[in-house]
Amino acid sequence: MNNAITVIEALATLAFALSGLLAAARKRLDAVGVVVVAGLAAFGGGTLRDILLDRRPFFWVTHADWLWGLLALCIVAMLFLRARHFGVTERAMQWPDALGLGLFTAGGTEIALANGMPPIVAVLMGMVTAVFGGVLRDIVCNEIPSAFSDHRPYAVCSFAGGWVLVGAQQAGLPGETALAAAALTATGLRVLALATGWQLPPWRAGAPPPG
Amino acid sequence: MNNAITVIEALATLAFALSGLLAAARKRLDAVGVVVVAGLAAFGGGTLRDILLDRRPFFWVTHADWLWGLLALCIVAMLFLRARHFGVTERAMQWPDALGLGLFTAGGTEIALANGMPPIVAVLMGMVTAVFGGVLRDIVCNEIPSAFSDHRPYAVCSFAGGWVLVGAQQAGLPGETALAAAALTATGLRVLALATGWQLPPWRAGAPPPG
Amino acid sequence: MNNAITVIEALATLAFALSGLLAAARKRLDAVGVVVVAGLAAFGGGTLRDILLDRRPFFWVTHADWLWGLLALCIVAMLFLRARHFGVTERAMQWPDALGLGLFTAGGTEIALANGMPPIVAVLMGMVTAVFGGVLRDIVCNEIPSAFSDHRPYAVCSFAGGWVLVGAQQAGLPGETALAAAALTATGLRVLALATGWQLPPWRAGAPPPG
Numbered sequence: 001m002n003n004a005i006t007v008i009e010a011l012a013t014l015a016f017a018l019s020g021l022l023a024a025a026r027k028r029l030d031a032v033g034v035v036v037v038a039g040l041a042a043f044g045g046g047t048l049r050d051i052l053l054d055r056r057p058f059f060w061v062t063h064a065d066w067l068w069g070l071l072a073l074c075i076v077a078m079l080f081l082r083a084r085h086f087g088v089t090e091r092a093m094q095w096p097d098a099l100g101l102g103l104f105t106a107g108g109t110e111i112a113l114a115n116g117m118p119p120i121v122a123v124l125m126g127m128v129t130a131v132f133g134g135v136l137r138d139i140v141c142n143e144i145p146s147a148f149s150d151h152r153p154y155a156v157c158s159f160a161g162g163w164v165l166v167g168a169q170q171a172g173l174p175g176e177t178a179l180a181a182a183a184l185t186a187t188g189l190r191v192l193a194l195a196t197g198w199q200l201p202p203w204r205a206g207a208p209p210p211g
Numbered sequence: 212m213n214n215a216i217t218v219i220e221a222l223a224t225l226a227f228a229l230s231g232l233l234a235a236a237r238k239r240l241d242a243v244g245v246v247v248v249a250g251l252a253a254f255g256g257g258t259l260r261d262i263l264l265d266r267r268p269f270f271w272v273t274h275a276d277w278l279w280g281l282l283a284l285c286i287v288a289m290l291f292l293r294a295r296h297f298g299v300t301e302r303a304m305q306w307p308d309a310l311g312l313g314l315f316t317a318g319g320t321e322i323a324l325a326n327g328m329p330p331i332v333a334v335l336m337g338m339v340t341a342v343f344g345g346v347l348r349d350i351v352c353n354e355i356p357s358a359f360s361d362h363r364p365y366a367v368c369s370f371a372g373g374w375v376l377v378g379a380q381q382a383g384l385p386g387e388t389a390l391a392a393a394a395l396t397a398t399g400l401r402v403l404a405l406a407t408g409w410q411l412p413p414w415r416a417g418a419p420p421p422g
Numbered sequence: 423m424n425n426a427i428t429v430i431e432a433l434a435t436l437a438f439a440l441s442g443l444l445a446a447a448r449k450r451l452d453a454v455g456v457v458v459v460a461g462l463a464a465f466g467g468g469t470l471r472d473i474l475l476d477r478r479p480f481f482w483v484t485h486a487d488w489l490w491g492l493l494a495l496c497i498v499a500m501l502f503l504r505a506r507h508f509g510v511t512e513r514a515m516q517w518p519d520a521l522g523l524g525l526f527t528a529g530g531t532e533i534a535l536a537n538g539m540p541p542i543v544a545v546l547m548g549m550v551t552a553v554f555g556g557v558l559r560d561i562v563c564n565e566i567p568s569a570f571s572d573h574r575p576y577a578v579c580s581f582a583g584g585w586v587l588v589g590a591q592q593a594g595l596p597g598e599t600a601l602a603a604a605a606l607t608a609t610g611l612r613v614l615a616l617a618t619g620w621q622l623p624p625w626r627a628g629a630p631p632p633g
Contacts, residue, residue, distance in 0.1 A: 024570075027566060027571070028571070028624075029566070029570045029571050030570065030571060030572070030573040030622040030624070031578075031622045031623060032569065032570055032576070032577040032578060032622065033566075033567070033569075033570025033571055036570055036577075037570070047474075051262060051473060051474075052258075052262075052269070054265070054267050054476070056476050058474070060543070061539060061540070061543050064540040064541075064542050064543050067542050067543070067546065068542065078623070117272060118272070118275040119275075120275050120278050120279065121271070121272050121275050121278070124278065135351075139350060139351065139561060140557075140561065140566070140567065140570070141566065142353065142564065142565065142566045143353065144238060144240070144244075144351070144352065144353045145244070145351065147243065147244075148235075148240045148241065148243055148244025148247055148248070148351070149238070149239070149240050149241060149244055150241070151241040154243070155243040155247075156242075156243060200241040200242045200243065201242060201289070202239075202241070262473060263469075263473075263480070265476070265478050328483060329483070329486040330486075331486050331489050331490065332482070332483050332486050332489070335489065346562075350561060350562065353564065354564065355449060355451070355455075355562070355563065355564045356455070356562060358454065358455075359446075359451045359452065359454055359455025359458055359459070359562065360449070360450070360451050360452060360455055361452070362452040365454070366454045366458075367453075367454060411452040411453045411454065412453060412500070413450075413452070
């Protein structure tokens with residue numbers, strides 16, 4: 001079970017690191033900024049979850065090798081990635097990113113449930129794990145987090161996946177089946193949203209003054 | 212005593228959630244952003260205080276029902292709140308917000324004192340509780356926090372209220388009297404500041420270059 | 423040894439507080455904002471490190487007098503600092519800031535090693551201690567952190583200094599010698615970078631679209 005969670009966190013980390021790397025490059029950050037923003041995108045969500053749950057050690061302390069991997073990834077990208085690769089990389093990354101959304105959601109919700117959190121808090125922790133790496137990435141890049149403003153379903157897919165895990169556990173399904181169902185739900189909804197262009201409902205207030 | 216603190220935190224939470232909701236609407240965030248920013252404004256200050264004090268469980272873990280309440284509040288607001296209601300809502304909210312400032316200040320300072328913090332740190336924790344929900348709200352909305360830049364007394368009212376609690380406890384007043392005096396001080400000063408238009412002194416440096 | 427670390431943290435704090443004070447003034451924050459941003463710049467890095475290491479009490483809880491000192495510093499600065507002093511203060515501060523970089527790096531890395539962190543994590547904690555006060559300062563001021571975007575070596579000097587400490591401890595050098603070597607390395611590299619105008623390599627992607 002713990003092995004499964006470890007593999008889950010490791011796979012999803014790469015897709016998220018790349019999103020940070022591209023965001024940092026678009027903002028023309030320097031080499032330090034690229035590494036930090038990639039690291040925040042990759043490890044920030046799980047780290048924030050662990051701080052909230054008062055849980056140590058962090059993933060990147062137990063698996064310190066991953067920090068070297070992140071550094072290597074950033075150096076290779078800075079040497080070889082060219083402007084013309086950006087669009088293609090971003091489109092190609094939509095799919096591992098959707099996978100990461102599902103995996104982080106399932107892993108984060110599971111960890112919170114194992115720490116005795118009530119269901120809604122566990123689902124929230126799954127969302128924090130999956131979404132807040134990107135939120136921290138955008139805050140450091142001085143942007144409104146895209147997860148809160150682009151009207152494309154992302155956190156809500158995580159929300160749905162988290163409830164699948166809660167329901168599957170309460171229905172007595174085996175742990176790995178429950179995790180897989182949750183991850184597939186979140187990832188599947190995200191893929192569906194990308195494929196159909198589904199949008200979150202806009203605020204119906206008309207035009208609130210910006211004041 | 213613990214009941215008093217719980218009621219204090221519950222009442223103040225609603226006013227703060229509404230401030231987040233309006234800020235998110237003005238920035239045209241999507242439904243996820245509205246809920247998250249409202250939640251940060253409502254629970255962010257107390258959560259940050261508890262992280263700093265290494266104190267668990269958070270208010271919203273013990274009272275997970277409040278997360279459902281927040282979700283319901285946001286859905287109702289997104290369905291029914293129209294642009295023309297914004298100004299009126301914001302003006303109406305100044306008063307429960309001032310109440311929240313007093314209640315969060317008293318509750319936060321009390322909790323820090325009970326955790327053995329020295330007076331100045333306890334007063335600071337009261338300010339964090341009362342003010343940093345709004346600070347996190349503004350950071351996520353990509354604005355300079357209004358508590359630091361609008362020159363209207365807000366955190367300083369909390370600062371004064373915190374010292375009233377410290378003084379009242381050291382003078383041996385009963386716990387609930389001390390809490391009430393602190394909350395009334397912070398709320399009263401804020402109401403007075405709103406009524407008189409009192410401004411914090413500006414930086415006297417003339418015109419520092421923006422460099 | 424503990425005394426040495428305390429003196430290290432105290433000395434470096436002043437230079438960092440001044441950087442926050444000037445940044446707040448440039449953004450025309452009010453008195454509350456000036457104190458908070460100066461405090462974040464001074465204490466934010468060490469506080470974030472201690473949250474990540476789950477280490478209490480914070481420096482500013484044990485040494486609560488320093489909070490009074492910060493308050494006094496900000497009041498004096500707001501009364502007496504004029505616009506024409508800004509450039510000169512900033513240039514004069516480059517040197518104590520470089521000293522702070524070395525001292526915070528050595529202290530932070532040492533604390534992380536004493537808490538059983540693996541070397542790369544300890545070096546990262548030294549960087550967090552030395553650099554993230556300024557990062558929090560810039561985030562609150564709604565700027566992209568200069569440590570990630572100005573292409574002048576800052577965090578990399580800390581990175582190098584951290585590894586010197588790790589190496590010196592593994593080579594069996596006495597604790598204070600190792601700390602001094604680490605601090606001198608980080609400070610020396612920063613001074614060298616300022617003196618020679620050395621720049622971090624830019625992102626070689628050509629011109630990534632801002633999209």
